[in-house]
Amino acid sequence: MIxxxxxxxxxxxxIAVVAPFFLKPxxxxxxxxxxxxxxxxxxxxxxxxxxxxxxxxxxxxxxxGAYTVALMTQAGWPYPLAFVAAGxxxxxxxxxxxYPALRVQHHYLAFVTLAFTxxxxxxxxxxxxxxxxxxxxxxxxxxxxFGWSTGKPLDFYFFSVGTLTVLSGAxxxxxxxxxxxxFVALRENPVRALSLxxxxxxxxxxxxxxxxxxxxxxxxxxxxxxxxxxxxxxALGLSFNLLLMVIVGGSGYFFGPFVGAxxxxxxxxxxxxxxxxxxxxxxxLVMLMMAVCPSGLLGLAxxxxxxxxxxxxxxxxxxxxxx
Amino acid sequence: MTAVLExxxxxxxxxxxAAVDDVSFEVREGEILGIIGPNGSGKSTLxxxxxxxxxxxxxxxxxxxKPTTGLRPCNLNRLGVSRTFQLLQVFPRxxxxxxxxxxxxxxxxxxxxxxxxxxxxxxxxxxxRMIDFFRLSHLAGEEAGALSYGQQKLLDAAMAFMAGxxxxxxxxxxxxxxxxxxxHLRERLEAYHAERNATFVVIEHQMEFVMALCTRVLVxxxxxxxxxxxxxxxxxxxxxxxxxxGH
Numbered sequence: 001m002i003x004x005x006x007x008x009x010x011x012x013x014x015i016a017v018v019a020p021f022f023l024k025p026x027x028x029x030x031x032x033x034x035x036x037x038x039x040x041x042x043x044x045x046x047x048x049x050x051x052x053x054x055x056x057x058x059x060x061x062x063x064x065g066a067y068t069v070a071l072m073t074q075a076g077w078p079y080p081l082a083f084v085a086a087g088x089x090x091x092x093x094x095x096x097x098x099y100p101a102l103r104v105q106h107h108y109l110a111f112v113t114l115a116f117t118x119x120x121x122x123x124x125x126x127x128x129x130x131x132x133x134x135x136x137x138x139x140x141x142x143x144x145x146f147g148w149s150t151g152k153p154l155d156f157y158f159f160s161v162g163t164l165t166v167l168s169g170a171x172x173x174x175x176x177x178x179x180x181x182x183f184v185a186l187r188e189n190p191v192r193a194l195s196l197x198x199x200x201x202x203x204x205x206x207x208x209x210x211x212x213x214x215x216x217x218x219x220x221x222x223x224x225x226x227x228x229x230x231x232x233x234x235a236l237g238l239s240f241n242l243l244l245m246v247i248v249g250g251s252g253y254f255f256g257p258f259v260g261a262x263x264x265x266x267x268x269x270x271x272x273x274x275x276x277x278x279x280x281x282x283x284x285l286v287m288l289m290m291a292v293c294p295s296g297l298l299g300l301a302x303x304x305x306x307x308x309x310x311x312x313x314x315x316x317x318x319x320x321x322x323x
Numbered sequence: 324m325t326a327v328l329e330x331x332x333x334x335x336x337x338x339x340x341a342a343v344d345d346v347s348f349e350v351r352e353g354e355i356l357g358i359i360g361p362n363g364s365g366k367s368t369l370x371x372x373x374x375x376x377x378x379x380x381x382x383x384x385x386x387x388x389k390p391t392t393g394l395r396p397c398n399l400n401r402l403g404v405s406r407t408f409q410l411l412q413v414f415p416r417x418x419x420x421x422x423x424x425x426x427x428x429x430x431x432x433x434x435x436x437x438x439x440x441x442x443x444x445x446x447x448x449x450x451x452r453m454i455d456f457f458r459l460s461h462l463a464g465e466e467a468g469a470l471s472y473g474q475q476k477l478l479d480a481a482m483a484f485m486a487g488x489x490x491x492x493x494x495x496x497x498x499x500x501x502x503x504x505x506x507h508l509r510e511r512l513e514a515y516h517a518e519r520n521a522t523f524v525v526i527e528h529q530m531e532f533v534m535a536l537c538t539r540v541l542v543x544x545x546x547x548x549x550x551x552x553x554x555x556x557x558x559x560x561x562x563x564x565x566x567x568x569g570h
Contacts, residue, residue, distance in 0.1 A: 178428040178437040178444045185414055185425050192412040195374070196482065197400040197429035 004305070009255075020157050028153040029225075034265045035160035036221040041245040041257030042171055043214025048243070049252035050175065051207030052187025053101050057113040058242045060120035061090045061212045063234025065219020067124065070137045070229055079143035079224075086220040087213045094212025098205040117239050124231035136230025140223045150224070160221050167214065172254065174210075183207055187252075215242075248286060250296030259297050325387070327352050327490050327522045328373070333382035335365075335372050342368040343379075344546035350490070355516060355523040357537030357554070359530070361567055365546040366526045367409065370494055374406055375399045386490065401430060403489035407479050407496060409526075415468025419459055419478055422467050423450040426485035449485070457481045457511055473504035480508065484515060490522045497529040505529070509536055534558065542566065 044058040065086035072082035100112040142150045150156040185193040249260025271278035293300040328350040335343040343365045371377040375396045428444040457477045527533045534554040542550040544566040
């Protein structure tokens with residue numbers, strides 16, 4: 001028997017492939033943005049959802065990645081090299097940012113990472129010689145791979161979704177290795193994990209480094225998608241938004257970030273008719289959901305599936321008895 | 324016989340109070356040593372100093388002759404020292420089987436080989452054997468948080484044995500467990516001990532449990548050892564009776 005989750009997954013993948021052919025350029029831009037933000041949210045979901053380390057710095061890593069790619073490609077480096085450099089740089093910086101997490105947890109850690117986001121914003125804004133300051137960087141080119149140009153929206157969408165597929169596949173594999181179990185152990189009970197030989201220090205740093213590196217890779221997609229970057233895009237707002245995606249989708253669920261990013265990208269567009277009120281509506285919906293189901297939309301789905309199975313079970317039993 | 328664990332002149336003070344005051348003892352291979360004493364006598368502090376959770380103020384701890392004072396708990400564990408906790412410490416959202424695999428996986432290969440290797444780190448069969456041994460087979464796929472208190476205690480003990488440790492420190496294994504489950508736990512501990520000639524150190528309040536399980540008992544009061552010997556001797560020792568009923 002095929003599991004319902006598999007059917008949903010296959011259907012979603014089919015929609016992701018077919019949908020852009022029916023969308024206008026702005027629609028394609030939006031779903032490309034979804035793919036890019038999902039990459040960053042998957043990284044944050046590792047740090048927060050699996051390893052249990054609060055971070056309000058993911059937006060800053062998207063910024064570091066975006067600026068790395070913009071500066072390197074404009075200096076004449078090939079895009080693939082800049083892409084790898086963005087991931088590697090964020091891995092290293094994320095590793096260093098992990099050190100405070102070895103000393104403080106929860107809201108204290110949230111403050112440390114929040115300060116880091118402000119710091120990155122200030123560097124991007126003030127170091128004009130490097131980043132162009134508030135003017136940002138204009139005219140970032142979209143990459144060309146072996147003669148395939150991603151200049152058109154449709155091509156860039158498939159490049160983004162392809163990257164998302166590869167990266168989420170790698171994440172899936174890692175979470176199913178002993179590392180995934182160790183990350184969850186770190187979240188659930190670090191003291192016990194330590195007594196079982198789990199080097200919690202190293203796994204904490206890894207959770208930060210890998211999560212941040214995915215933020216950087218998202219930035220490496222963001223820069224050529226938007227083709228214009230400025231410091232304000234990577235201020236605290238983006239970090240909060242990414243955190244919201246992880247929580248709304250379902251923190252600690254593998255597909256939570258996919259769902260959360262979809263909500264975060266589409267909801268503002270759908271509630272646009274309400275004009276200035278759309279943020280208000282979004283906020284109200286988030287508060288409602290946190291009150292009803294803190295485990296996010298996928299948590300809600302899991303609960304519904306369980307309730308459904310419970311209702312079907314007695315029915316099946318009754319059927320069996322009747323025979 | 325060689326000493327698996329040596330504790331020499333161990334002292335731990337908090338402020339002006341010495342919770343553990345110049346304690347020395349040895350545990351030989353295959354022994355089951357019980358440590359008893361009234362509340363606040365320093366049992367848990369002693370345990371935490373041995374296990375690297377607390378840094379002793381002075382003194383030394385050696386495992387197989389090797390000084391381990393100041394070693395981090397994860398490194399100590401990889402030397403073959405494992406423990407259970409007084410309060411329940413399982414991973415509630417992991418399955419029973421995953422709890423056990425986790426308890427052994429960090430002893431397999433390197434960080435890199437674990438990333439690219441098999442999901443169960445090659446421990447699937449060992450975990451299943453341990454599940455059978457502690458008679459948890461019908462619960463193997465359940466989340467550990469869904470188990471009863473006594474079943475979680477069994478799982479907790481099973482996790483401590485998963486990596487085939489040389490020395491296991493059990494912190495109040497009988498606490499809060501009903502009598503049926505307690506008999507079962509004791510019988511499993513004895514069976515494991517007989518099978519592997521493992522060395523145990525047990526902190527316990529439940530006298531019957533200690534007297535039945537342990538080969539030697541050490542009595543702590545106010546951070547010092549006031550008596551030690553075979554269980555039946557210790558029980559009659561006037562100093563022990565004084566410490567328990569005293570003042």
